[in-house]
Amino acid sequence: MKKNPDVVIIGGGLAGLTCGIHLSKMGQQVILIEKNEFPKHKVCGEYVSNEIKPYLDWLDLKIQDLNPATITQLEFSIPNKKTIHCNLPLGGFGLSRYTLDYHLYKKAIENGCEIIHDTVEDINFEDDLFTITTSELKKITTRITIGAFGKRSNFDQKLQRKFILKKAPWLAVKSHYKGKFPNNLVGLYNFEGGYCGVSKVENNIINICYLVNFESFKKHKNIDDFQANIIYKNPHLKEFFSNSTPLFDKPLTISQISFEEKTTIENHIIMVGDSAGLIQPLCGNGMAMAIHSAKIASELIVDFYTKKTISRKELEKKYIQSWDYNFKKRLKTGRFLASLLQNKKKSAVIMWLLIQFPFLLPQIIKRTHGKSIILN
Incomplete structure (x- = not known):
């Protein structure tokens, strides 16, 4: 690997690793900086929409070798036990981040990416070049930097991004279980102050991940107390x-989750995945969006290096336009739906409408998902 790579990627989650695989496949020299070792569990719904399946095949990722759960159905309920079902328009698959991220990590290395386990301390942009300094005092210069920091990062604070300055009210809790749950189903179960997703991943493991308003959560002593007094009011979740049987010693948690709008370009850093925008988990599309955003960024970066007529300004403009076109409406719809589910009366009205007009639920799903990716 040459000392001055074409691209430096900061963060080794879904979006960062996908960028690394794509760019190295196209002949770009890539360094990816990730502070954690692989494999590692992460707080995530672990459901991936099939809209990005053609792109994963193009990257030669062979996802089927990981034995993912095939998911085709959605079940939705509120605490009064009313439940509705529908087919997922495109369907998807369940795969743990522990397995998927590690698979991407190995593919990135196979493709020739250099992966450095370190923490970025500073990014300086001057004279059309980035100088990146790590905690181990490595200095790397590059023309293109990709920000794949995730939901929130210390580096967001250093960049003084607007969303990080606001107090975020959400807490997420995730764990794996052994038990009975349909192989092809993703369940979305509303409770006071939040909602919970349940679905299978590989090896017949059940992933459960719920999002709750922290003000509601802190009224209780701990996670067990919260679940017994609030989550169990939804009979599906109580059952x-x-x-x-839990498979983790204790659930994973992450706090200060923000769904505020984010900038997709910050100090000329191209933001991908959750660093660019985080969709409400109830939409079940965050993983697919992260991977899709990596595709958009990578294609434009390849054009920047191979088609000398594309300037940095044009690259950034096209990325912002493409991000907005593909994701802005989805994020807006997700925020709107989440606000409705937070209100007990409104959520009851929504359930009544969906029961009376069952065709509405697939239409709502389509508004938070994209069409199957078409490769050029």
């Missing part, structure tokens, strides 16, 4: 927790 699941009562008859399942």
